[in-house]
Amino acid sequence: MREIVLQTKQLTKRYRSFTALDHADMTVYRGDIYGLIGRNGAGKTTMMKLVTGLTEQTEGEYSIFGKTGSAAEKEKRRIGCLIENPAFFGGLSAYQNLRYYCYQKGITDLKQIDEALELVQLTDVRNKKFRKFSLGMKQRLGIAFAVLDNPDLIILDEPINGLDPIGISELRDTFRKLSQERGITLIISSHILSELYAVANRFLFIDKGKVLKEVTKQELDLECSRCLVVKTDDTKKTATILESMLNITDYKVVDIGEIRIYDESAKPDILNKVLIQNDVSISGIYESGVSLEDYFKQLVGEVRS
Numbered sequence: 001m002r003e004i005v006l007q008t009k010q011l012t013k014r015y016r017s018f019t020a021l022d023h024a025d026m027t028v029y030r031g032d033i034y035g036l037i038g039r040n041g042a043g044k045t046t047m048m049k050l051v052t053g054l055t056e057q058t059e060g061e062y063s064i065f066g067k068t069g070s071a072a073e074k075e076k077r078r079i080g081c082l083i084e085n086p087a088f089f090g091g092l093s094a095y096q097n098l099r100y101y102c103y104q105k106g107i108t109d110l111k112q113i114d115e116a117l118e119l120v121q122l123t124d125v126r127n128k129k130f131r132k133f134s135l136g137m138k139q140r141l142g143i144a145f146a147v148l149d150n151p152d153l154i155i156l157d158e159p160i161n162g163l164d165p166i167g168i169s170e171l172r173d174t175f176r177k178l179s180q181e182r183g184i185t186l187i188i189s190s191h192i193l194s195e196l197y198a199v200a201n202r203f204l205f206i207d208k209g210k211v212l213k214e215v216t217k218q219e220l221d222l223e224c225s226r227c228l229v230v231k232t233d234d235t236k237k238t239a240t241i242l243e244s245m246l247n248i249t250d251y252k253v254v255d256i257g258e259i260r261i262y263d264e265s266a267k268p269d270i271l272n273k274v275l276i277q278n279d280v281s282i283s284g285i286y287e288s289g290v291s292l293e294d295y296f297k298q299l300v301g302e303v304r305s
Contacts, residue, residue: 002029003066005153005185006051010060013046020046022209023060028153028187028202033179035200036189037296043209044189045083048155052081065152080151082142082159090131094122094141097130101145116144119182120174136167140174147178154178155187160195172199193292207300222252226289228261228268233281235259241278246271260288 006028013021021043028034038044049055051062053076061068064075088097098113117123120140125133133141139159146154160168176199178184190196196203203220205212215223232238235253242248242261250263261271268285275282290298 002031004028004063005030005032006062006064006187008047008051008060008062011047011050011057011062012059013050013055014058019209021050021057024206024209024211026204026211026214028185030185031179031183032185032187032202033175033200034185034187035193035196035203036187036206037191037193037196037203038189038206039191042191042206044206045157046209047206048081048083048157048187048189052076052079052083052155054083077149078152079155080146080149080153081155081157082146083155083157085142086145088130088138088141091129093127093129094133094144095126097141098144098148101148105149107148112148112150116147119147119177120144121170134167136163136170139163139167139171143171143174143178147182147184151184153185153187157189158191159188160190160192168195175199193296197292205296205299212299220292220295222260222262224290224292224295225262226287228266228271229284229286229288230259230261230271230275230282231257231284232259232275233257233283237278238275238280241275241280245274245278257283 004027008024008026010023010025011021012019012023024047036044050057062072064072065078067075086101092100094117095113098116099110102110102113114123117126120143122137122140122144125137143156143159146156160171163171175186175188179186188196188200201217204214230238235256238259239251239253242251248261248263248266251259251261253259272282272285
C-alpha cells in the first residue's frame with residue numbers, strides 16, 4: 001500500500017463571510033507529482049498555506065507523513081515550499097543568496113548550496129548576480145531555496161506562471177529530476193492544465209474553494225479520450241455483446257447506464273443495429289472526447305449547474 005504523504009479532511013478556511021476553502025479533501029502519495037488545478041482565486045494558495053502552517057484552518061484537519069495536530073508540526077521540517085517568493089537580493093549572486101538563507105535556516109553544511117544549484121541546473125551561473133537572472137532562472141533559484149533542507153515533500157505555487165516555453169520546459173526537467181533522482185514528492189499548483197499534464201501523475205481540480213474532482217493521469221486520459229458513448233439500461237448485456245459478437249474489448253463501463261468504447265474501429269450505426277437486434281434498449285450512441293482545457297471548463301460548469 002502506498003504511503004500517504006499529505007492528506008486533508010474537510011479542510012476549510014473562512015475570512016469572515018468569505019470562504020476561501022470549503023471542506024476540501026485531498027490525498028497525496030509518496031512519489032506523486034501532484035497537480036493542483038484551478039483558476040486564479042480558486043483556493044489553491046489557501047490550501048498550500050494551510051498545510052505549511054502559513055495560516056490556520058477554520059475547520060477540518062490534515063496529516064503530514066501520517067501525523068496530525070502538534071505531531072504534524074514537527075513533520076513540517078520535511079517540507080520545502082515556494083508559496084511566497086523568498087526575497088532574493090539583486091546585488092548578490094545565486095550562491096550568496098542561498099548562503100544567506102542557509103544562515104537563516106541554521107544549515108551549516110554549505111555543500112548543500114552547490115547540490116541545490118546543480119539540481120536546478122544553475123551551477124554555471126552560481127556567481128552571477130540575481131538581478132541579471134531571467135525569470136526562468138529566478139524561478140529555478142526559488143526551487144533551489146526550497147530544496148536546501150533536503151525535504152521529502154516540495155510545495156510550489158504557480159512556479160510556471162509568466163515563463164516562456166523554454167523556461168517551462170526547463171522547469172519540467174527540474175521537476176522530473178527532483179522526483180526521479182531525489183525521490184521527492186511534489187505538489188505543484190497552476191491554472192494551466194496542459195502544462196501540468198506534461199509532468200504530473202495525479203490531479204486535483206478546485207474552483208471557488210470547492211474540490212471538484214481528484215483523478216489520476218490515466219483516469220484523466222480516459223475522460224478526455226475520443227470514444228463512443230453508449231447509453232443503455234443493461235450495461236452487462238451490452239458488454240457481453242461487444243466482446244462476443246463485435247470483438248470489441250477496449251471499453252469501460254462508467255456506471256450502470258453508460259459504456260465508453262475506445263476501439264477506433266467501432267461504428268455507431270453497426271453498434272446500434274446489433275444491440276437492437278439483441279433486444280438491448282439504447283437511449284443514445286454518440287462520439288465524445290474533449291481537450292484538457294475543455295474538460296476543466298465542463299467540470300466547472302457541471303458543478304455550477
